[in-house]
Amino acid sequence: MIPIPRTLGLTPEQVDDLLTTADRAPSRHDNRPWRFHVTSRVIELYSVPERALPVADPDGREQRMACGAALFNLRLALHGHHVRPTVTFFPDRSRPGLLAVIRHGGTREPTPEQTRLLLAIPAQRFDRRPSGATAVPRNEQHGLRRAALDEGAWLHVVHDRPERALLRTLVLRAERLQTADPAFRAELATWSARSGGVPDCLPAGADGQESIEEEPLMALLTSHLTGTVAEIQVGQALQRVLLTATAAGLATTLLRQVVEVPHTREELRRLFSAARPPQAVLRIGWPGAGTPRHGGDVMTTATVP
Incomplete structure (x- = not known):
């Protein structure tokens, strides 16, 4: 197992928490068609061709949307660690799988809305x-x-x-x-x-x-x-x-x-x-009959594994 480096001012344990949170994003069939590469200064987001769905999603639109959902989760997790992320899309045209690079954009307390959404992920x-x-x-x-x-x-x-x-x-x-x-x-x-x-x-x-x-x-x-x-x-x-x-x-x-x-x-x-x-x-x-309205099993989202 490759050790996780420090990045964006965070410890390896905090970075591991970021990646776990990002990986909870929804995707078609739960195929998780993204990959994050962590360096000492940035986090890179890549699409994964092997997880593409060429029949249901021939142009990769849903795959890129799923990668965007994972990116949003990562942004929320960074806010939770008081890091304001800055995102550059498609920074290197010579690497077509590279979708975005996330950098440290300063230190900031998360807003109540960001905290609320972050807690909703699990x-x-x-x-x-x-x-x-x-x-x-x-x-x-x-x-x-x-x-x-x-x-x-x-x-x-x-x-x-x-x-x-x-x-x-x-x-x-x-x-x-x-x-x-x-x-x-x-x-x-x-x-x-x-x-x-x-x-x-x-x-x-x-x-x-x-x-x-x-x-x-x-x-x-x-x-x-x-x-x-x-x-x-x-x-x-x-x-x-x-x-x-x-x-x-x-x-x-x-x-x-x-x-x-x-x-x-x-x-x-x-x-x-x-x-x-x-x-x-x-x-x-609202959840149908038999679905709890409060607690960990309550909140339901749309994308299906």
Whole structure:
């Protein structure tokens, strides 16, 4: 085992804590497609090609978003150690796997919000059951939208019932297209076996059909820009939204199908007159019956191992 060096003014034990926290970020099939390289002066974030999903994620968009989620966790952990991180994206074009470099940007006490989100990381859980019937209050919705805005993204809450019905139709169509693809089924089987056979996202069929129509909250996450840096940044925004939901006691699930199939993703963009295609679709509500509302097993997030 390679010893962990001191870096950014932190001890090896503190650096190990940083990496453990970053590694708790959500990713498709829990494939954790990132790697952190620690030197005496910086921490480097790399994507891992061997953990790519060429069928479900042919252009690597979701992989870069997952790396962004891990980066957000690392930033929170640094704030927890009173280190203000500065991040440089793609600092060396000769190393295409290198996504970002994190440096020491000064010493600063964490804000109450940063502490709240940091404490929510180990509380993240996965809940695919229909949520409770109680609507998510407006102040919680505002907090979720603000979380996206703070990371340069936009969270659009779908309130209109006809739009929700159309969204359901698109999710069902995307799921049918994916499950009809033998290559997708083979990739799903391979990664499901590695992750213990846990489904990767909420199924649109069966119980999923009813829940999409009746969930108190459905939301689309979009980025203001396009490109690889924008995908890393929107991954940070997604993780901030998920942690904000977790800290509020909300259960959150991703509907991945509709943004993974190019045709339905574009239809979704046109449906909501978005300038950019949506990066994620979220189902948000209070935990369903039998789910505790407080304590370590309460807070549930969207990304599934």
